[in-house]
Amino acid sequence: MPDLETAVDTPLVVDLDGTLLRSDLLVETAFRRLGRHPGSVFGMLGAWNAGKAPLKHYLCAGTDCAPDTLPYDKTILSMIRLAQLAGRSVYLASGSHEDLVKAVADHLGIFTGYFATTSTVNLSGRAKAERLVKEFGDKGFDYVGNAAADLPVWEHARQPIAIRTPHSVAARLRKMAPHAQFIEDRGATLRDWARQFRVHQYAKNALLFVPMIAAHALSFQNLFVTIVAAIAFCLAASACYILNDLVDLQEDRAHRTKRNRPLARGDIPLIHAMVAVPILLILASVLALSISSAFALVLLLYFAMTTAYSFYLKAILLVDVLTLAGLYTMRLLGGGVAVGVTLSSWLIVFALSIFVSLALMKRFVELTACADADRASPDNRDYENVDLGMIAALSAAAGFNAVTVLALYVSGHTVTQLYSNPEILLLACPIMTYWIGRALILAQRRQMQDDPVVFAIKDPMSRISGLAMLAVFVLAI
Template identity: 30%
Template sequence: MENLSTKFQYNNVVNISRAFVKIMRPKQWTKNLLVFAALLFSNNLFNMDLLKLSLYGFFLFCMFSGSVYIINDIVDIEKDRKHPKKCRRPLPAGLISIRQAWLFVMVVFSLTVLASYRLSPLFASIGMAYFALVCLYSFYLKNVVILDVMTIALGFVLRAVAGTVLIGVRISPWLLLCTILLSMFLALHKRKSEMELVAKGSKGSRKILEDYTPELINDMLHIVTSSTVMAYSLYTFTGAHSVYMMGTIPFVIYGIFRYQYIVHTKDMGENPELILLNDVPLIVNIFLWVVSCVVILYWL
């Protein structure tokens, strides 16, 4: 009987621990890989000291973003309970309580700020700015048309900027421009997929979707998609790197087209992180793009 009780307590601890990890949405941490962009394009990828710094920065930014996801889930718990997929998240599913979530996020955020400050005060400031921005988004900006997707884009920019200040290199305007456009491309596709769910009768949708129309989303996507390709192409033409960087343009075009294909045929636009983790052709394309960039920037 005592063994059964011990086993039950052990399983309960394991389940709660898994719920705390899940509520930080580790599948979305792929977005924080932008921290490494400055390392790659500043020709410091093989500098072990800077690589170690970027790895620390990546982990800490995962903690910053994970903390924000917890707060977002606390704010949206009632809406998520009505959502066909989000209802399985730890909070709406009742795996952890709101009180436990608040305690957990306060501990994680406090430790992350302390560790970030010891690594770099400026990096810590950017991390806290990101945290404040996304909290503002969760409580208010996600309900303001156009500003909602622009806020998401700014969050991606802060990730890229955090990577540059951490290793002490100049912030490239091309890096910022391409980051803004690509993140808006992802955010608009997310809104479009959410609108399609509503059209199919999904409950618990975002209020902001009432301010968008399919025509508006499509017009914005046309502008952002073409601008993304043009901005990256101009970077390869005019950047201080090898002219051979033009050879990476097809990877960018294919990646954008492949993403659009998946969104339109497999209804996955609401979860871009799942596309990046599960679509083999897209993963192979990103890998080949990274390898091409490394070969061109470091050996040609």
């Protein structure tokens, strides 16, 4: 850490976005606004056309700020406190809107003052440099920043200090100010990206193999095509997870487990995550088109549904769980289209029923967490804590409806065309009944994680139930 006790009379000026914050409030407010009001994109374009200052004013006017949940950099906070102990004045200088900067400054209560963007002046780059020189004089302040926009400010600072600076910017800073000091930061790791891509959720794409297996159409070619299709869905799903996390940053930070997501914690720069989205989608599209245009259309529909869910549908009562169930079913459809297998109406109805049950179970777990913490339900969901009983009942009804559909299918004539011992399939019904009932009871006991699918993958009894179901279907062949 730079030596801050050698210049007591020199104020320390700290940038906000990317420096004190491991995030960017402009990006956050933009996605938050879009997530709550998708139609505001037109207002954003109009404000952007008028300039960055009007855009930031427009975004700030339509969103709230929760400074107590923002990802502050501990190293920078320690630097500020050391400067204060040395008797130095410390100022916050940011290109973010003044209302947001004031909220942060008031929350932390460690700044002598602050400088920020107004409705007419975008305090970034040269404008920030001129403002600070006017206030403190040339070389009359130390400045901590992180980006290319800070180069004009570093040029007039007595001591330039940089953190999380891109290599190209760092090279320019070293050339301009050889005495510049750099604070080490670990940066995003492969593990961070794996968590952001939700690699553990890729297990859901095993559903693409179900149509091939259910139709007894297992062959090397079909297996290879399905693997490619599953990879395409994994890539598209990761892009969707990133978009969803960008929209839900504030809600995730207030959540007991989602607060540890890489974007919410500031482990991955928001800009990097935004760039990753089109890259993932391009790769997914190439793989999808290599299979067939029909499969590519299914993948496109999946992405469209997921995007609509992230930006709008998840805030509508029950429509959100129906959409989630539809997204799971889209994986089955994609698997069928990839290998040319038509899904039976039995499989579609069964899938929708069980996935509605799981989606409602997920909402139940989320609401119990709010109720137990004596918090109101999230404002991006159209549920209230008083709905807990009804949500549990609906989840149970949908789950046991899936069991009924399975029983009717096993009892019908169609099953005899695929299984030589179809009566054995009836054993799958009590296994499913056990798993659904047990999952609901554990959710009621607060022993389930947020996602029932992840719970099923990790839970030993769920694994045993799954293997038992598989054994039943193998024995019935």
